[in-house]
Amino acid sequence: MSVTSRYREAWEGFWREASGEPGAVFWDAEPILTAGAHLALFEPHLVDPGLPLVDLGCGNGTQTRFLADRFPHVLGADLSAAALDHARRGDPAGQASYRVLDAAGKGEAETLHAELGDANVYMRGVLHQADPDDRQALVDGIAALLGERGRAFLVELSEAAKPVLMGLAQRPEGPPPKLAPVFRHGIAPGQVADDAIPVYLNVAGLSVLASGELPLTTTEYRPDGTRIALPSRWLVASRTV
Secondary structure (H helix, E strand, C coil): CCCCHHHHHHHHHHHHHCCCCCCCCCCCCCHHHCHHHHHHHHHHHCCCCCCCEEEECCCCCHHHHHHHCCCCCEEEEECCHHHHHHHHHCCCCCCCEEEECCCCCHHHHHHHHHHHCCCEEEEECCHHHCCHHHHHHHHHHHHHHHCCCCEEEEEEECCCHHHHHHHHHCCCCCCCCCCHHHHHCCCCCCCCCCCHHHHHHHHCCEEEEEEEECCEEEEEECCCCCEEEECEEEEEEEECC
16 A cells, blocks of 8 residues: 555645745754654664664654764655655755655565665654555554664654644634645644554554653744644554564
8 A cells, every 4th residue: 555646746735835944844843842852762762773763754854864963874754755855955964865755655665674674763743644544554664664673753643632733723814824834735634543553553563662742842833922832642662572
């Protein structure tokens, strides 16, 4: 199974329109507030920090470059070629490498695993954006990338985030400027039940090693000047022994 052409085109359109300015995209918060906070939770569970690290759904590569400062081999992978164009332009020194990848196409993940060997995976906010029929295939792809020694760190919006987003989208004055393009391109976040994610992982042969809650910081602000942060859940997973 692979992602639908509608889904792929939605992301291509979004990233073709997106500005290359730092923080212009709704979820493109500073790494110290996102990947930096996540690494403190992820690193204690790594069996081998020297394994390649795949930033799955890397978008414009903001977090990828941060990760590349801390791991020896980082690959930013995304469904959208336009997103990777942004990532490469933002990484003129080539700190990381980048590749178009349909992780819901299990064959593609297995091919990448054959090239890299076992890998650690970082994925932030991708599963809830995927079409429901693609979610299990996406997690199966993660399992293929991990192999036996890899660990995955997944961050997804919790169920509590949807009413927050819908409230922002339905404001009389319209959604915040950085959120409006998400809805306009038809990639409004779906709802993944909090208890569904461990099930996807278990079906893929993965076990949850640790989990918790952590606000997901965005680049958008409320009228009172406070930054918008969305409820999210994080999990660390590995191959079930």
